[in-house]
Amino acid sequence: MIKLLRKIHYVFSLFSILFFFILFWPIYVLGTKNPKNYSFVNKIRTLHSFLCTAVVGIFFKFSFEKELDKNQTYIYCANHTSNLDIIIFCLLAKGRYHFMGKEELMKNPVLGIFFRTIDIAVSRESKISAFRAFKKAGENLEKGMSLIIFPEGRIDNAYPPILQEFKNGPFRLAIEKNIPIVPVSVINIWQIMWDDGMKFGTRPGIGDIYVHEPILTTILAEDSADALKEEVFKKINSKLQK
Template sequence: MSRLLRFIGHRLYTTWATFWFVMPFVLTYPLQWALSQRPAWHRYLHTLNRYWSKLFIRMWGMPVETVGAHRLPVGHPCVYVANHSSYIDIPLLFRTIPGWLNIMGKSSLARVPVWGPIFGRAYITVDRESAVSRGRAMVQARRTLESGRSVVIFPEGAISKTPGQQLEPFKDGAFQLAIAAGVPIVPITMPLNHRFMPDVSGLRVRYSRLAIIVHPPLPTTGLTAADAPALKQRAYDLIASALRPEAGGIPEASTWRQPAPQPLVRA
């Protein structure tokens, strides 16, 4: 009976969370589409996306622990680097980081029906298997920083295979970019996002508290390209230090059925 009640609870909460994600987007879609048409309007589109993220995260009803928000640079650009463990990483970053951000996401996001083209026009997309695409994305990011706008990059390049437990190796691009542009690196850890919405086949949502930790900025003044590996390691160590291994792993799929009995093993 308790298994059935948990199954029903998970289904109801998944429906609630999906409704509050989709409904505001549907209502604002005509405005989002219009604002995505001209680069001069993308600032307002990002503001709308930030309020959309704040709204649905609030309506999901779980507490969000925010640590180190006072460390967020104000008034000058930087490169934010964060661990990647869930599809809600971007909304949580939009909710937490003020100002007009650019974010680098995988090119497949731009192919998501309805929402994807808006994202592709307003933010940076990259095919990490293509050297040309990676180079073009870095040029866009450099121009973004030169215009006074911060950039968010997931240096793992993909969602971690062991979220909450171990980071994937970091790519060099974000750190070379920050050094070349002369802006600080700001490491961010999101240790619990995979507990709410893991990267699995199908939709799996669980009521789970969230947390976001902003680490002290790492200055790049006086650094050269040769210093990028050491800078990358410092950011890696800071982000990894705030993971919570006890919360690692993917939550189980909900089912009302009892697990099938294991076959007997005969010697």
């Protein structure tokens, strides 16, 4: 019975996401044509994210170790266990921000419009694609666009989720561009929706997200990327273990 209810909730959740996407679609199409409109488009993404989850009874509780500066450009790094993670950061990030994600998202019926414009798509198998993606991300950071990235690179097959090894890219970029990194622990979202929700369904609930204090990178040397990566990994994992 529980499995059936979770499947019904999953279908309802998909309908909610698609309904509000169609509602906001004209704004997305017009807004993404000009980078000057990206801040406004992100505000609509925030509204879209709140509405489509609230309707199905999914809410989020954000706990901040230190208040974030809404005028500061950040690189947000988080563990990745659910498609809801994108919605979480549409609610958390402020102003001009963009995601980096897998190339397949360009074909996604909802996310595709963003990964062909605002966001950055990268092929997991191509070093050239990764180089170009991080070069573009660096240019966007210089323009004041915060970057949201999941350094595991994918949602792992482990269930319950186990934090996987991080890629080096975002940490080298943070040091190169002198951008603070914000580690974020997405604690229990996998219990509400794991991966895309297709296998186990979804359910209403309150997602618990812990936002760690930003780590400054201005005093770090270029060869400190591995140490920074390890520090971020430990901070994120410290909340997941509890």
